[in-house]
Amino acid sequence: MRVSEALDTRITCRAFLDTPVPEATVKAILAGASRAPSGGNLQPQFVWALTGDNLARLEAIVLERVAAGELADGATEYQIYPPVMKEPYKSRRSKVGADMYAAIGVTRDDVVGEMERFAQNFAFFGAPVGMFFAIDRGMQQGQRSDLGMYIMSVMLLAREHGLHTAPLESWALWPRTVRAFVGMPPELMLFCGLALGHMDTSHPINRWHAERAPLSEFAVLQGF
Ligand SMILES: Cc1cc2nc3c(=O)[nH]c(=O)nc-3n(C[C@H](O)[C@H](O)[C@H](O)COP(=O)(O)O)c2cc1C
Numbered sequence: 518m519r520v521s522e523a524l525d526t527r528i529t530c531r532a533f534l535d536t537p538v539p540e541a542t543v544k545a546i547l548a549g550a551s552r553a554p555s556g557g558n559l560q561p562q563f564v565w566a567l568t569g570d571n572l573a574r575l576e577a578i579v580l581e582r583v584a585a586g587e588l589a590d591g592a593t594e595y596q597i598y599p600p601v602m603k604e605p606y607k608s609r610r611s612k613v614g615a616d617m618y619a620a621i622g623v624t625r626d627d628v629v630g631e632m633e634r635f636a637q638n639f640a641f642f643g644a645p646v647g648m649f650f651a652i653d654r655g656m657q658q659g660q661r662s663d664l665g666m667y668i669m670s671v672m673l674l675a676r677e678h679g680l681h682t683a684p685l686e687s688w689a690l691w692p693r694t695v696r697a698f699v700g701m702p703p704e705l706m707l708f709c710g711l712a713l714g715h716m717d718t719s720h721p722i723n724r725w726h727a728e729r730a731p732l733s734e735f736a737v738l739q740g741f
Contacts (some may be wrong), residue, residue, distance in 0.1 A: 518677045520673070523676040529683045531637065531642045531720075533712060534715040536645065542678055546671055546678060546680075546713075550670035550671040552670065553670040556660070561653060562652065563650070566646055568646050578698070579639040594707060595706060613727050613728075617725065638688070639688070641683070644713055646712070646714055649695055649710050655704070679715070681713075682713050
């Protein structure tokens with residue numbers, strides 16, 4: 518698969534089949550992604566990959582609490598979004614949410630529908646593999662960017678294996694629960710989750726693609 522095809526076909530998959538993913542495939546993806554660059558070659562990524570009963574037990578714990586109305590297991594360990602969202606980010610964020618819910622027929626006033634859909638984050642959208650990415654708390658902005666490059670490499674390699682992914686910052690709302698469940702050392706901070714598996718191509722949510730701003734909105738070319 519060409520890199521451009523992997524990029525073009527990677528979307529945040531929000532409905533998966535329950536087809537298992539072999540351990541060897543998960544290992545190949547995680548090891549292959551470690552070719553991602555990192556400043557000073559620090560390689561600051563830590564990953565946990567869960568499947569089967571192990572994953573089901575963690576999902577059940579969080580889904581039960583979400584169903585009871587809990588949104589998080591305490592304060593988040595890092596600020597996921599800026600406290601004040603300015604333009605154009607504010608509009609982009611609200612548009613992607615509105616477009617996504619419209620794609621599956623959930624209207625903005627359908628609070629129950631939105632909550633049910635949000636809860637799906639904690640079922641990894643039905644994926645057979647759920648991952649967690651963590652980074653040492655002492656690391657700085659640069660290393661978070663390194664971690665992002667590692668995660669992107671995981672997502673692109675997944676495409677080469679015929680698999681899809683969904684990066685999930687929503688799991689950063691449940692750091693204490695994840696930490697206790699997987700045995701994450703206290704010096705590590707949970708950054709996000711990631712669903713991995715085969716896409717359910719029949720689900721309308723996977724037929725919708727999030728828009729992108731045109732090149733002219735973010736790039737300046739000089740001297741060409
Ligand atoms: C670090 C990160 C965390 C994300 N967390 C979530 C999440 O918790 N739930 C969700 O539905 N989408 C999540 N997304 C997906 C974004 O909404 C998505 O990447 C964006 O809207 C662009 O759509 P695309 O990935 O389908 O191209 C996350 C993306 C990234 C990069």
